[in-house]
Amino acid sequence: MRIATWNVNSLRVRLEQVVHWLETHQPDVLCLQETKVADDLFPHDPLNAVGYRAAVSGQKAYNGVALVSRQPLEDLRVGFDGLLEEDGEAVALSEQKRVISGRLGPVRILNVYVPNGTSVGSKRYGYKLAWLDCLGRYVATQLEQDEPLCMVGDFNIAPEDRDLHDPQQFKGHIMASQQERDALQVVLGQDLKDVFRRFHGESGHWSWWDYRSGGWRRNEGWRLDQIYLTRDLHHTAKDCWIDRQPRGLPRPSDHVPVVVDLAAGATKDC
DSSP states (O other), X not given: OEEEEEEOSSHHHHHHHHHHHHHHHOOSEEEEEOOOOOGGGOOHHHHHHTTOEEEEEOOSSSOOEEEEESSOOEEEEESGGGTOTTOHHHHHHTTSOOEEEEEETTEEEEEEEOOOOSSTTSHHXXXXXXXXXXXXXXXXXXXXXXXXXXXXXXXXXXXXXXXXXXXXXXXXXTTXXXXXXXXXXXXXXXXXXXXXXXXXXXXXXXXXXXXXXXXXXXXXXXXXXXXXXXXXXXXXXXXXXXXXXXXXXXXXXXXXXXXXXXXXXXXXXX
């Protein structure tokens, strides 16, 4: 099973790139963030034409998540309130379209787009921490259902210093503050593991390069896009890798795909 995540920073702008990537890499599921398109305007037809269908949760110009799959996904849930329907804060936080999940075979695939937070101490930073706290409750509830879980997305957090090109420059800044990192660790708990780090322990692996700073040209990036697996899936992973190629295309997203390959047939026994 191949599962990928990609913040496309406007699907309609990057649609041709996404279709080409699907044809080239043939994932079972591609999880998209920042689709920036309302559900009634989502471009289903070009995806259908190459053998994929999409489950979507979008809004005009901002946010938006989608699950693009070759086979229909089961038990789709949209927003935090798709699982925490009696949690008032979860309902409110679901107004921004940042969470969608579905099941492929026995595996629950959870696609999230964590808020950026703008700057440490700002109102939006407080929103980000509240959002992560709600994600923690969501994941804990999901894990109680005893389904193997693959959580992917743009987390807008570099989990460790080795996940950004200049740790000293950005120490304590947004996306690298200790509060954000601690909040992410609470979400992960003891069961969810960063599968990329199983295969690549060193620094120098980036999934995002800032448009504004010329980061791509100088290869000054951050690893903000991650894939987390529960223990029952983690041991089945054959590889996890970052595809840098789309960042060099004309009009690219500032993020690139991250991919995990799970052993053929291994998930049947989960």
